[in-house]
Amino acid sequence: MGQAGARTRRRLALGTAVLTAAGLLAVAAPQQAQAATGCPGRKVRTLTFATGSVVVHERGAHVCAVTVPKKPGTKRQMSVSVQARGGRPVVDSGRFAHRAGPVTVYAGKRCVWVRGAVSGRSVSSGWILC
Template identity: 70%
Template structure:
């Protein structure tokens, strides 16, 4: 490989790293919350004070609760339970999101819950 080809590849690699770094810095918090779960979004459960984003990848289901207005710390929680299993819950005082929490559901139904302050949502059995 000649020196010109090596220089072009190094320049391209540097450009890709620079652009990806800039995108990571400029990304909003909601994108960060959604990116914390692997897989695709299969449901969004909105409620008065926030929303729960439900993701699925393979046999795993993941959920994140995000407030409608991030900022001041407040009590938040998110929970996921596969039918026949125990719920996995994250509860605490957060500013931007609760979770992610993940369960292996396989082909089973799941129940998802979320709470931000005084508002909450429960899905019932979904993804059956």
């Protein structure tokens, strides 16, 4: 059983390596998504407009948003804001090359209003996530 046993061990080792790699990729993928936007939690909305989009994430009772331009790399005026109903908006505004934000608010069970802008074009959600 010398050669047959060696083949079996090699196959088991290869199978273990493949499963380990797949498991590592599954664990790393959510972190890459968070790194791209800077927001923790699950993506719940994407609000698109002519020059970009606002990506909205929710984690527990917190809501986070980021404005991303359609063509990143050049600094331009951008902003993002999130406002829980009854509260003040949390805003990030300035000249950015890749994104405005992330901004996070504690919303509890309240609705939120999300706004974003890139180069003078903008989007406004109205009350969402109620």
